[in-house]
Amino acid sequence: MIEFHGVEKEFPGRGGGAAVKALDGIDLNIGRGEIFGIIGRSGAGKSTLIRVVNMLERPTSGRVTVAGIDMNALDAAGLRAARRGIGMIFQHFNLLSSRTVYDNVALPLELAGLKRSEIRAKVEPLLDLVGLSDKRDRYPAELSGGQKQRVGIARALSSEPKVLLCDEATSALDPETTTSILRLLADINAKLGLTIVLITHEMAVIKEICHRVAVMEAGRVIEQGDVFDVFTAPRHPTTRSFVSSVVGAELPDTLVERLSAEPLPGGNPVLRITFKGALANTPIISQLTRRFGLDLNILHGRIDHIQGAPFGTLVVEAVGSAEAVQAAITFINVNNLSVEVLGHVPANLRAVG
């Protein structure tokens, strides 16, 4: 639905400084009907990337196509028409304070020259969809942040776009309101089949609703894939640090302090076993104990859900012979769970974390 081919964007340096390469060779395909998240730290190039989709920023080089249309090649009238098919919502909502909820949602339709009856026929179901029918005559100043964003969403949907761009749409909202807005976006995606592109600096937002994710750093996409895969097996250190902020992959300090890279005389290895999807239901601990005669001392553990599928890690001290531990590791790998030896601890370490 949206394709980026070798997209670059360079801004002239401010105050005579060096030019800034905000986008540095972006190749990305966003499929029809998917919720695609783009995450990165401040300055990574996220806003620039989302703004080249509707040519609010023109790429310095490369090509952006939306539904097969080469956006760079459009003249002013073509671009106006193409933009009607691309809705956008913003962090600070961008509502007109002098207009009521109804009139804010109606604005794009008025500008497109629709009749009052046609406008009403479109705006009323949209207010219903975003749950604001009872607020239609209120002004933005009388609304909460979440309600303002609902108006923004209804307004973006008024021209029946095929694509909705969300520029940090929940960053100004509290966690509970964020969840309700994300649920609304997921609902709209499912009901209308709309393609949603969402930029954020919060991995929790990606985890909540995105199907796929791209991680940006210094104008480049450094990792991309299905959200479940990226969360359960992040490859790039930046991605790992984003992921650990929401799935607790980090070990407690008290355990890290006691871990030794080398085996300790009389000590025991520490294993991290990772469960994914249906495999999270495998009774692995009791199997290892029965089959290999190991005692497993649980040091740390966590189960999370990503896109409705369970994902968990369990950190255990394995007490038993070296051969039994090796056989257990082979058994875990054969069973499609993953296991990693994190290090070694002195015997009799008490559970921490």
Ligand SMILES: Nc1ncnc2c1ncn2[C@@H]1O[C@H](COP(=O)(O)OP(=O)(O)OP(=O)(O)O)[C@@H](O)[C@H]1O
């Ligand atoms: N109009 C501009 N003129 C000059 N430099 C710009 C302009 N817009 C963005 N930049 C620079 O381009 C880089 C990428 O900015 P961009 O806003 O796309 O990042 P971002 O990931 O969205 O960051 P944030 O999360 O802080 O909004 C930054 O170094 C920024 O300073």
